[in-house]
Amino acid sequence: MIDTLDALLLAPLTDYGFMRRALIAGLALSLAVPSLGVFLMLRGMSLMGDAMAHAILPGVALGFLLGGFSLPVMSLGGVLSGLIVAGLAGGVSQMTGHREDSAMASFYLISLAAGVLLVSMGGSSVDLTHVLFGSILAVDSSALLLIAAVCSATVLLLALMFRALVVECLDPLFLRGQGARNGLIHGLFLGLVVLNLTAGFQTLGTLMAVGLMMLPATAARFWSKRLEGLMGLAIVIAMLASTGGLLLSYHLGLPSGPCIILLAGIVYLFSALCGRHHSVLARLRRSKAAPGTEKPSSAHPHHRTT
Amino acid sequence: MSRLHLQDVRLAQGDRPVLEGLTGSFPDGAITALIGANGAGKSTLIQAIMGLLPPVAGRIECSVPRERRAWLPQQLVLDLSFPMSVEELVMTGTWPSHGAMKGYCAAHYRKAREIMARLGISQLAHRPLGELSGGQRQRVLLGRTLMQEAELLLLDEPFANVDSETVEVITQVLRDMAAQGVTLIIVLHDLEQLARLADCVLLLADATGQWFDPQTLLERHGRTPLGTAALSPLDLGGVSL
Numbered sequence: 001m002i003d004t005l006d007a008l009l010l011a012p013l014t015d016y017g018f019m020r021r022a023l024i025a026g027l028a029l030s031l032a033v034p035s036l037g038v039f040l041m042l043r044g045m046s047l048m049g050d051a052m053a054h055a056i057l058p059g060v061a062l063g064f065l066l067g068g069f070s071l072p073v074m075s076l077g078g079v080l081s082g083l084i085v086a087g088l089a090g091g092v093s094q095m096t097g098h099r100e101d102s103a104m105a106s107f108y109l110i111s112l113a114a115g116v117l118l119v120s121m122g123g124s125s126v127d128l129t130h131v132l133f134g135s136i137l138a139v140d141s142s143a144l145l146l147i148a149a150v151c152s153a154t155v156l157l158l159a160l161m162f163r164a165l166v167v168e169c170l171d172p173l174f175l176r177g178q179g180a181r182n183g184l185i186h187g188l189f190l191g192l193v194v195l196n197l198t199a200g201f202q203t204l205g206t207l208m209a210v211g212l213m214m215l216p217a218t219a220a221r222f223w224s225k226r227l228e229g230l231m232g233l234a235i236v237i238a239m240l241a242s243t244g245g246l247l248l249s250y251h252l253g254l255p256s257g258p259c260i261i262l263l264a265g266i267v268y269l270f271s272a273l274c275g276r277h278h279s280v281l282a283r284l285r286r287s288k289a290a291p292g293t294e295k296p297s298s299a300h301p302h303h304r305t306t
Numbered sequence: 307m308s309r310l311h312l313q314d315v316r317l318a319q320g321d322r323p324v325l326e327g328l329t330g331s332f333p334d335g336a337i338t339a340l341i342g343a344n345g346a347g348k349s350t351l352i353q354a355i356m357g358l359l360p361p362v363a364g365r366i367e368c369s370v371p372r373e374r375r376a377w378l379p380q381q382l383v384l385d386l387s388f389p390m391s392v393e394e395l396v397m398t399g400t401w402p403s404h405g406a407m408k409g410y411c412a413a414h415y416r417k418a419r420e421i422m423a424r425l426g427i428s429q430l431a432h433r434p435l436g437e438l439s440g441g442q443r444q445r446v447l448l449g450r451t452l453m454q455e456a457e458l459l460l461l462d463e464p465f466a467n468v469d470s471e472t473v474e475v476i477t478q479v480l481r482d483m484a485a486q487g488v489t490l491i492i493v494l495h496d497l498e499q500l501a502r503l504a505d506c507v508l509l510l511a512d513a514t515g516q517w518f519d520p521q522t523l524l525e526r527h528g529r530t531p532l533g534t535a536a537l538s539p540l541d542l543g544g545v546s547l
Contacts (some may be wrong), residue, residue: 164406167398170388177356177377178402225434228390
């Protein structure tokens, strides 16, 4: 029994250095990334992370073409292209008056196409899979250092910006009235998102990195009504998913990114069904407890369409 | 000289002119009701006074520093599903003095507790915003402006969607603030509130504004006795300038 557990859970880590490095990278990301996801979710920008994840791809690809599979070059490219796309989308929406999300959607589709094209120009389909979906084998010590540095800086900056982010999220007009520079706060925050997505693509892949940001946050929403609770829980979920997903991918020979994200996805689905607040089960229980209260939409006859 | 003076102010939203030739002073330590039909420019004027919209021409002379100008928006503007407690929201009123970084000390929490007691929301201190009624939320938002120690307070329809107890509490707090010398500007739609609260009225109509003594306005508007007029929202089409 103990031998089986050891073979399943510990042996991969004690036997292989790349597994240890991947685990540490995953845990470091899990400490920083979910808090960003919580704020993205609360700002109603849950899909923004997705768009940014696509936006970093052409830069990563360009870095790959120029410097080969080197994390610092690819990361630099990713951060730059992410920031450029975010800036372009903001600029276009400001100049044309269209909503920012439509500009963002257009730019991220362009980025995705350009990124895939760039990778396939210079490399094989294996390289493309690595860039898109991550490869744990590729996390070397320098990559680990980079990830750890980004995550530490993120946690530190988030702590410093915390009050500003909360107030800006709740009531942007209040801050503007006080002469605070909302644009600066918003820009710094988006910068952090881009930076962390870039740090995450090594283990998770550019397309999957955003999953570790959003899924733990959206799952935590079903369990806590407090910001601290949301963040703490999201971090725990992310850590469990990272560890479990990594072991799964090792034993079953599957790519690590999708394994980690799918585990987080399972937690989300479970929370949506059985969570404490607003889940399917909680709603059923409440409607059973108070059978007299109907849904307002069905209570008013004038809402009916004929 | 009052704290807030308008000198021949002209305001526009983009290319669309909204108000022009607006001149006059908002009296200190008094409540000025800002009234006008929808689209008459009430929100535009509030934005301009808060310094969010520079006037196209003329001057807005305001001697109140930015951090002492408070603004109570309509509740709907805020995202009240945000996971934050009543006490935390009241404490955000310390932003002007504390900014993003400075720590709170015990005196600030004590002050927040006093404010919540004054507004009758002490028992809600740790409740999330999403669980409050409209009236309770309005009191919490007013609590934030008290925390801010505002000298100039602008309120956008503070009595919309609130219960009668909240109306009482808010009215009393606003009266107290005026007595302490705060300049208050309140967007109102209801004649009864205007009769009860306002010391002065600024009516926006036909792209400009005119100052009234509330009694004069009520007499001019209500050829019917006040009691019946009070029940209907103010019909500003009937007021001739």
